[in-house]
Amino acid sequence: MTCSGCCSAVSKVLERFKGKGVTDFTVDLDKQTVNVRTTMQKDDVEQILKKTGKKVVPH
Numbered sequence: 001m002t003c004s005g006c007c008s009a010v011s012k013v014l015e016r017f018k019g020k021g022v023t024d025f026t027v028d029l030d031k032q033t034v035n036v037r038t039t040m041q042k043d044d045v046e047q048i049l050k051k052t053g054k055k056v057v058p059h
Contacts, residue, residue, distance in 0.1 A: 002032070009052045010034055017048060 007027045014025045014036065021040035036045055042058060049056045
């Protein structure tokens with residue numbers, strides 16, 4: 001993520017899943033990270049984030 005547009009795209013996608021497994025998330029442009037609290041499987045979250053076209057590096 002290199003711009004506020006990238007952050008908005010990621011936030012928009014994750015907002016759609018609030019109450020459907022995503023309980024909370026933070027997007028940090030300076031660190032280029034997204035932290036997601038979820039009850040979903042890791043692979044499912046990765047697939048959701050990949051829809052934004054951004055690189056996904058799970059921790």
